[in-house]
Amino acid sequence: MGPGPSNVSPSVLEAMSRPLVGHLDPVFVKMMEEIKGMLRAVFLTKNEMTFPVSGTGSAGMEFCCVNLIEPGDDVVIGVNGVFGTRMVDVAERCGARVIKVEAPWGRIIEPAQIAAALATCKPKFVAVVHAETSTGALTPVEEISRLAHDAGALMVLDTVTSLAGCPVRLDEWGIDAVYSGTQKCLSCPPGLSPVSLSPRALQVATSRKKKVQSWYLDVNLLASYWGQDRVYHHTAPITMNYALHEALRLVLVEGLENRWARHQRNHKALKAGLAAMGLEIASQEGHQLWQLNAVRVPEGVDEMATRKRLLTDFNIEVGAGLGPLKGKIWRIGLMGETSNLANVCACLTAFGQILNDAGRRTDTEAALAAMGQSN
Amino acid sequence: MGPGPSNVSPSVLEAMSRPLVGHLDPVFVKMMEEIKGMLRAVFLTKNEMTFPVSGTGSAGMEFCCVNLIEPGDDVVIGVNGVFGTRMVDVAERCGARVIKVEAPWGRIIEPAQIAAALATCKPKFVAVVHAETSTGALTPVEEISRLAHDAGALMVLDTVTSLAGCPVRLDEWGIDAVYSGTQKCLSCPPGLSPVSLSPRALQVATSRKKKVQSWYLDVNLLASYWGQDRVYHHTAPITMNYALHEALRLVLVEGLENRWARHQRNHKALKAGLAAMGLEIASQEGHQLWQLNAVRVPEGVDEMATRKRLLTDFNIEVGAGLGPLKGKIWRIGLMGETSNLANVCACLTAFGQILNDAGRRTDTEAALAAMGQSN
Numbered sequence: 203m204g205p206g207p208s209n210v211s212p213s214v215l216e217a218m219s220r221p222l223v224g225h226l227d228p229v230f231v232k233m234m235e236e237i238k239g240m241l242r243a244v245f246l247t248k249n250e251m252t253f254p255v256s257g258t259g260s261a262g263m264e265f266c267c268v269n270l271i272e273p274g275d276d277v278v279i280g281v282n283g284v285f286g287t288r289m290v291d292v293a294e295r296c297g298a299r300v301i302k303v304e305a306p307w308g309r310i311i312e313p314a315q316i317a318a319a320l321a322t323c324k325p326k327f328v329a330v331v332h333a334e335t336s337t338g339a340l341t342p343v344e345e346i347s348r349l350a351h352d353a354g355a356l357m358v359l360d361t362v363t364s365l366a367g368c369p370v371r372l373d374e375w376g377i378d379a380v381y382s383g384t385q386k387c388l389s390c391p392p393g394l395s396p397v398s399l400s401p402r403a404l405q406v407a408t409s410r411k412k413k414v415q416s417w418y419l420d421v422n423l424l425a426s427y428w429g430q431d432r433v434y435h436h437t438a439p440i441t442m443n444y445a446l447h448e449a450l451r452l453v454l455v456e457g458l459e460n461r462w463a464r465h466q467r468n469h470k471a472l473k474a475g476l477a478a479m480g481l482e483i484a485s486q487e488g489h490q491l492w493q494l495n496a497v498r499v500p501e502g503v504d505e506m507a508t509r510k511r512l513l514t515d516f517n518i519e520v521g522a523g524l525g526p527l528k529g530k531i532w533r534i535g536l537m538g539e540t541s542n543l544a545n546v547c548a549c550l551t552a553f554g555q556i557l558n559d560a561g562r563r564t565d566t567e568a569a570l571a572a573m574g575q576s577n
Numbered sequence: 578m579g580p581g582p583s584n585v586s587p588s589v590l591e592a593m594s595r596p597l598v599g600h601l602d603p604v605f606v607k608m609m610e611e612i613k614g615m616l617r618a619v620f621l622t623k624n625e626m627t628f629p630v631s632g633t634g635s636a637g638m639e640f641c642c643v644n645l646i647e648p649g650d651d652v653v654i655g656v657n658g659v660f661g662t663r664m665v666d667v668a669e670r671c672g673a674r675v676i677k678v679e680a681p682w683g684r685i686i687e688p689a690q691i692a693a694a695l696a697t698c699k700p701k702f703v704a705v706v707h708a709e710t711s712t713g714a715l716t717p718v719e720e721i722s723r724l725a726h727d728a729g730a731l732m733v734l735d736t737v738t739s740l741a742g743c744p745v746r747l748d749e750w751g752i753d754a755v756y757s758g759t760q761k762c763l764s765c766p767p768g769l770s771p772v773s774l775s776p777r778a779l780q781v782a783t784s785r786k787k788k789v790q791s792w793y794l795d796v797n798l799l800a801s802y803w804g805q806d807r808v809y810h811h812t813a814p815i816t817m818n819y820a821l822h823e824a825l826r827l828v829l830v831e832g833l834e835n836r837w838a839r840h841q842r843n844h845k846a847l848k849a850g851l852a853a854m855g856l857e858i859a860s861q862e863g864h865q866l867w868q869l870n871a872v873r874v875p876e877g878v879d880e881m882a883t884r885k886r887l888l889t890d891f892n893i894e895v896g897a898g899l900g901p902l903k904g905k906i907w908r909i910g911l912m913g914e915t916s917n918l919a920n921v922c923a924c925l926t927a928f929g930q931i932l933n934d935a936g937r938r939t940d941t942e943a944a945l946a947a948m949g950q951s952n
Contacts, residue, residue, distance in 0.1 A: 207597045207598075208597075209596070210596070210597050215596070216594060218594055218816060219594040220590070221584070222582045222585050222760075224894050227894065257631055258813070258814060259811070260792070260810075260811040261632065264791065295789070295790050295791065296790070383812070385597075391816040392812045393768055393817055413669075415670050415671070416791060417635070418635050434899070436634070436636075437581060437760055438633070439633060439768035439814075439817070440760075441767075441768065441816075442766075442768055513602075
């Protein structure tokens with residue numbers, strides 16, 4: 203129940219124990235096509251250029267930056283947590299001049315802030331982190347995307363934690379470049395980063411003046427392997443693709459809308475239970491993530507000792523706060539397979555026990571009752 | 578029996594089906610330390626900075642280049658196949674001026690060629706591909722490494738296909754930066770690239786004037802996660818590390834020298850059998866890889882049809898030739914788990930059958946007898 207990796211279905215684990223085939227084997231090539239098709243279904247896009255990059259989510263972030271940015275380009279990046287901060291660093295290493303649009307950690311990036319930034323520059327792209335895993339805030343992106351396009355910029359979106367846990371609609375929202383991770387709401391082990399480029403973004407990447415600075419992440423080369431030519435580029439992580447194939451199949455069997463609703467339901471149950479214990483969600487009201495709950499550490503409670511005891515006595519992992527939120531929040535993940543009522547119940551019970559042992563009168567029964575009545 | 582991924586031991590497959598833990602979980606942190614220790618044992622090095630990069634072998638190549646090269650640096654790269662060619666491209670994308678030292682595909686890079694190049698420049702590093710997977714040639718590196726050091730340069734080595742299949746002795750040979758792959762003689766699925774930096778190479782990477790152009794591959798950041806600080810960088814591919822841990826354990830249980838000897842033995846068996854059929858190894862005599870056998874396609878035999886029939890009728894994958902060797906060789910891998918006499922026997926039998934069906938009188942029994950007498 204940390205910020206990822208989430209738990210993985212037994213059938214995904216089983217898929218990884220299948221014998222290896224080659225990266226150009228007809229069986230694997232067929233699987234690549236199915237993965238691309240299922241990723242399009244999960245991203246809600248028709249983008250041809252939709253496939254998994256052979257690295258974790260941060261490699262997907264770098265994929266978007268190295269392919270779209272040329273030295274000297276302006277880019278606008280929303281910074282309201284670890285991952286926006288990281289993207290600034292990645293973009294600057296690509297030679298971009300970054301115009302930062304900042305919000306306090308835990309709050310969203312407002313469209314008006316983006317509009318103000320766009321009045322000062324002519325950026326190659328506007329980027330925001332949809333679901334900030336470090337803070338638990340979900341930034342709405344439709345209006346920001348409209349503003350970006352009106353300014354002639356591409357719209358880039360980090361969906362590492364949002365994809366398959368809450369609505370992500372690439373084509374409807376006009377997203378041009380997106381990356382995600384496998385180890386959050388897709389419930390697949392970490393190791394791949396699903397990405398998608400709109401025809402407009404692909405056009406930018408294929409008509410660059412300067413070569414992409416990363417050979418490993420150059421979409422001009424990757425397109426020949428993941429496209430119809432099947433030209434060898436690098437040896438794809440076969441086993442990770444077996445896992446992603448099965449994880450995507452499970453997402454589509456459940457149905458995207460059902461999956462989103464499940465994440466919402468279990469978030470509400472956890473939130474109601476925590477509230478009955480006097481614990482509250484720290485991120486901005488109205489924009490709290492369903493899949494990652496940032497819980498404020500109450501005055502006088504030892505943040506780290508609580509987290510350690512959850513792990514050792516209750517076998518429950520929760521995440522620590524990062525940066526300015528260090529010591530101030532716990533991050534409780536309800537992602538993919540991990541998002542179920544049994545976990546919510548176990549988590550509330552464990553917190554109740556630990557807080558009671560620390561001398562705080564905590565009514566676990568009331569919390570479980572509130573959890574049950576939340577839906 | 579292609580050029581990798583090689584077959585994987587059942588216990589490695591089983592390791593990948595274990596439940597996920599977090600990338601900062603104490604259990605995983607302990608495993609990271611064990612992986613680093615076992616990698617040092619396999620690389621025969623004391624280098625502290627020895628760990629797996631979260632990408633395939635080409636990401637390891639890029640790791641070495643982005644961390645060591647600053648724009649404007651000279652580097653000397655041996656080019657005698659696909660992977661030397663690739664390294665030139667990667668290095669140029671880092672802003673290096675590359676001095677190429679070329680040899681025909683299938684032949685080795687000679688120390689005298691490196692010495693001649695070193696007389697013309699003052700490079701940051703000299704790099705060669707130890708085992709060229711695209712051609713089947715093994716370039717000896719001890720003398721080249723001495724020449725590099727005498728010229729004040731670092732020595733960089735690609736050991737993607739050599740590691741654990743034939744002698745690789747980092748410290749004895751004075752290698753400063755090395756990368757490998759998991760899917761060759763380590764017999765672990767593709768997805769990680771073991772790397773190692775000598776203290777001297779690390780010093781170069783940590784005292785750069787300009788930030789490393791890749792955030793994902795920046796050793797200055799990775800060192801904080803793989804070192805003692807355990808600062809979160811990216812979410813490590815947990816499952817792939819489970820697999821590598823088990824694969825390395827199996828290598829050390831067998832013993833490095835035993836494993837090298839097994840690869841040599843099975844190569845000799847295959848070569849003897851092929852010779853009895855009139856088939857020969859195309860790479861330079863005296864420098865032929867044990868783990869990757871480049872077999873010359875005889876006049877009048879259809880290269881691609883043979884390869885397809887091997888796969889469909891005999892369930893044997895072999896690789897095609899690349900670049901100037903396209904259509905001219907088959908590449909038969911005897912790597913890691915795949916290197917055993919049963920596979921050599923099956924391969925010879927299948928080739929015998931196919932060649933006979935194509936109207937060439939091929940004495941399979943003589944080939945199998947030669948195989949048996951080869952040791």
